[in-house]
Amino acid sequence: MLRIAVPNKGSLSEPATQMLAEAGYRRRRDRELVLPDPDNDVEFFFLRPRDIAVYVGHGTVDVGITGRDLLLDSGTSAVEHRALGFARSTFRFAAPEGTVSSVQDLAGKRVATSYDVLVGDYLAERGIEASVVHLDGAVESSVQLGIADAVADVVETGSTLRAAGLEVFGEPILQSEAVLIRPASRPEDDAVAVLDRRIQGVLVARQYVLMDYDVPVEHVDRAVAVTPGLESPTVSPLHDGNWRAVRAMVRREDTHRTMDELYSVGARAIIVTSIHASRL
The missing domain is CATH 3.40.190.10 (Periplasmic binding protein-like II)
Incomplete structure (x- = not known):
């Protein structure tokens, strides 16, 4: 199990x-x-x-x-x-405005963080000798309270840091x-492989939709160029031999742009369906 x-x-x-x-x-x-x-x-x-x-x-x-x-x-x-x-989150260094401009400037300084191993390894890899101060939370207060010269923490909008008089500097430490x-x-045995395939199926289902549409025969190639699918789209004949039905997977974020392009090349009856599960 x-x-x-x-x-x-x-x-x-x-x-x-x-x-x-x-x-x-x-x-x-x-x-x-x-x-x-x-x-x-x-x-x-x-x-x-x-x-x-x-x-x-x-x-x-x-x-x-x-x-x-x-x-x-x-x-x-x-x-x-x-x-x-x-x-998703981004880890950045921050310090009082105008005091630090690069990561190299942290040499000899104190850096407060809840991620002391992560930050310590980051600094060591760059040959920067700084003191890492471990705190369990609210690291942005550490500079004002005098136990650190800079902080390393998750940055979303930066409003919390700005409120504490801090500004970010340098490249992100990590995109998490x-x-x-x-x-x-x-090793990846059968049990792990099954779990991994299921999770991958969820990720694909969230990233893609199924797009169905009808298109005149003479415009099939142009339409298929818009919706190439993962391997190749399904193209089926309709009762009216002058038309074809096409089905393809399309990235969810591109749905409306793709529909607009299909309509401009003559596709009609364009329908989008969510994918609940998949296996590739």
Whole structure:
């Protein structure tokens, strides 16, 4: 039975649970810490997001869902298996306005963060000797309170940092998102491969739609050039031999632009359908 660690709270929890439900697994109904799913031969363990990489790295569970930031900060041997496309965030350095202009300027300074392993490794890789101060939260207050000269934290709009008199500098430390992780020593066996295919199917279903339309025979080639599909679109004859029916997968974000282009080349009866599951 495949043991899967899932975040039990925070911004990762609900999207991870929803993705697994869309992949055909049993949904957590109450606040169970352990949820068996015998129909799919898996067992879910709901754990603190920050602890999941530790459990996976030690082989206590087989795979898990956590943030890339938490994985890199864990210091374990767990590795990223697949990016999941949600809970995206950006990590940046920030300091009082006008005091620091580059990462190299952090040499000899104190940097407050909740991700001391991640930030420490980042600085060490660049040969920058700085003191990393670990805080569990609200790092933006650390400079004003005199325990740090700069901070490293998640930046969304930057409004919280600006309110504390801080400004970002340098390149992003990390672009993070939810990831599926596994132990570095574990090969991708059949159980992990099934889970991975199901998750990939969910990602494809979220990224693509099915587009059906009718088009005159003489315009089929132009229309198919607009909707080439993944391998090739399906083209079928209609009762009226002067028309063809076409079906193809189209990226969801391109739906309306594609419909406009199809209409301009003579396609009609253009219909878009959501995809609930897929296997490529």
